Amino acid sequence: MLDANLTQQLKGYLANIREPIELVASLGDDAKSRELGELLGEIAALSDKIAVIRADDDKRRPSFMIRRAGTDIGVRFAGIPMGHEFTSLVLALLQVGGHPSKAAQELIEQVKNLDGDYEFETYFSLSCQNCPDVVQALNLMAVLNPRIKHTAIDGALFQEEVDGRKVMAVPTVFLNGEQFASGRMELEQIVARLDSGAEKRAAEKLAQKDPFDVLVVGGGPAGAAAAIYAARKGIRVGVAAERFGGQVLDTMGIENFISVPYTEGPKLAAHLEQHVKENGVDIMNLQRAEKLVPASREGGLHELVLANGASLKARTIILTTGARWRQMNVPGEDEYRNKGVAYCPHCDGPLFKGKRVAVIGGGNSGVEAAIDLAGIVAHVTLIEFDSQLRADAVLQRKLASLPNVKILTSSMTTRVNGDGTKVTGLTYKDRVSGAEHDIELEGIFVQIGLVPNTEWMKDAVALTPRGEIVIDARGETSQPGIFAAGDATTVPYKQIVIAMGAGSTAALSAFDYLIRLPAEELVEAA
Template sequence: MLDPNMQTQLKRYLANLREPIELVASLDDSEKSAQTRELLTEIAALHDMVSASFDGTHARKPSFIIRRASDAQRWVRFAGLPMGHEFTSLVLALLWAGGHPPKIDADLIEQVRALEGDFEFEMFFSLSCHNCPDVVQALTLMALENPRITATLIEGGTFQDEVEERGVLAVPATFLNGESFYNGKMELAEILSKLDSGADDKAAEKLNAKDPFEVLIIGGGPAGAAAGVYTARKGFRTGIAAERFGGQLQDTLGIENLPGTSYTEGPKLSDDLKKQVADNAIDMMDLARATQIKPASKAGGMHEVVMANGAVLKSRAIILATGARWRNLGVPGEAEYRNKGVAYCPHCDGPLFKGKRIAVIGGGNSGVEAAIDLAGIVGHVTLIEFDTKLRADEVLQRKLRSMPNVAIITNGQTTEILGDGSRVNGLVLKDRASNEERTIELEGVFVQIGLVPNTEWLRETDLELSKFGEIVVDDHGATNLPGIYAAGDCTTVKDKQIVVAMGSGATAGLGAFDYLIRNEPVEEVAQAA
């Protein structure tokens, strides 16, 4: 199961084990069980503190638990093979069970240990889902730190019958004590905020205790990270408050148009940016959502940003880099069947539609790339474009047209998504030339029709927004309010691309630098007078 390179790497990691660990597998006669046996045998052979046994009696087969030999009450179960994006999760589970300390905020670990009650988590993932590892790793940590928490992490492709039975049509899908808990990516702090009623108050207390910043950036995508690096390197006390560091990068796989980088993936690029932010001593406040901005009354004064948990952050200059999100179709049935056949991430959810009929809405680069990826997994793809022609790059169009299980419909408008109450079973399509409507039977709809700026929370301010809700900026990234700058996909910058966002972030950072050196803090001016 493990090639020589993987074995070498894993052996090096296992050298960090401090206590013996046990792998206990429940297997049957299937091929996946044979692969599981092979994997665990190979792992056990790499370190004398790891033992593997195959006498488990759990109903889910193949599955195996990882536990510390001295404490059988703390364990995590993997059902199916945790390879692909989840191999790192497997490695971390081995290390944490073996006493290697996790690189997690100590306050969060204490919150996990202090949770009262019994929590039985089950979480479905797919091997191609780049959002799933965060949830897998968070639940793994919780199960290994608190004996009243269990986590069973299920690879949906191996347990397809259970996926069907429980109506799992989007991953990550998390259940708690048998009931649906959350669909989508969650980090440890988010899970704790749902379980611990005092989590938000604790987070607010930490934010309120922070000294005022010279530059505060709202948003942690490519634009926000670039802006932060530029202002921090100018010597200014810089903070980044992000609802989700990385932004859309976390939902992007192949990136091949970033100069100097032939190929990378969004989550990796996000991790690289996060490391660079840390290297520049920027105060990183993740999972921090801004809800209100109170501009300073005069140049050089303190702006205030109110967070969702009630905390207030202050700064002499602010850079808004809140990014954008996928645009909804806005038709009947879309909201009702979200995560029940309506999906927005083909990489995460595509494997759940193996062999089925699906539609992709949108003929730009994102839509055509999604259709190409899905065509290799699903039974049939119908690509629907509102315009009279596809808008994707010609090279992508040629690839799509070469695929035998793809149908392309242009000048088509999706007017309704249909379902049986529990999942999607079709959509209504109108021919924009003839106005005739017809129903297409299918099991999934992937929406890829562009972006909406994350600026709703700014509409009640004096900040100038375009008719599309974008923040209006000049060539220096400045808004109409002194000391407030903006960058990236949330602005009127024309092209919504990673490299453009990075450039606009740098521009806004330099603009904020120029503002700060030309405007003394009003508090200092008052004292001098």
């Protein structure tokens, strides 16, 4: 199953294994079990510290456990962890084999000290770019703490189980048999939910920080660029982000990032974070901003109030809070979120194999989603509010060639229908005739654009009626010393490369603002 290049890379990684490990397999007579058996054999052949054991002791087949020999330390995969999960497999092999994690030592100790018995199960899909973060975090926890167990399950391979547990989005995590979380989570977030005192300790630590020269709010491409450009000026820079990487983490393929023919969102986000760290920036991840208090006078300190109660102060602030998926705002949408209403076709599409779904939105994102889903599901209905699709012509031609796609224009979704546990259909209104129609289906993928993450700053800086931060050519907002960049602003095109340029502009403007402040203002602010 592994090509020559992948085999060579894996052999190099496995040289870092310190402790002997066993691949304990539970296989059936099906094709997927034969594939998994072949994969495990190929992996074992690459290291004399790896042995394959056929045990058939797990109810899920095909599945296997990676176990440190002579111990009960290990993690389990149900399915074949290729695609986006191949990295999770490699890390699990290394960590069970004694190779140390790169996680912060403080966080590692926090995991080791968790008191309780935790059995996690994570449902993933091989096309989900957010799933590996969750799988890898829980795998590491299982390696660090013997009272934590984790099984990562390919939802597409265990469809009956997925249907029985009503899993309609990935990643979905169960803890001790009850649903624990759905969606992308990082190790810090998971630990914080289990450790009741973590948030309070984090708030106390943040509150003790000295004022920053530049505080960037948001960790997407604009925020990363702003942090790097500011830090290279030799000043004190911090980044407070709800999730570093932002909307990029939810992006599958990126083919228009100049000089990089192809990359994927999570990979780009990881490179951005590494670059920011290399410039000595204080990254405060998983911090949600709730209020911005501008300085009372020019040259004074601005204050950022966080959801955990802590406050950060800075001489200048750069707002790069980005945007999120726009919702339909119709009855039933919130009720059935992750129960059939989804926003990521790449992530959740495989869970709807052989089912009927709708895609809401006829722009590039909507049409691309419909094309992708048509290869997986039984039927796709694309619903567009306008009288015609707005996607590129080449995408429209591809969509029109697909036999299992129906296109409805001049149509407005008015209600999501369900049976209390999952989506059963939707109601839409024909905008020409005024008639309402019901469609029976199991999934609804919403692809109608983005809305800026600016609600919490409406009393601090000027916003447009759409909620975008008003900026000038230098990235300055209506408040002296506060700048902004990226998708949350009035910049006309929401693109990664444009956000990076805007972030750089805002950082240079912030530095220019600082050096032009009278010396006495800087002294008083300090």
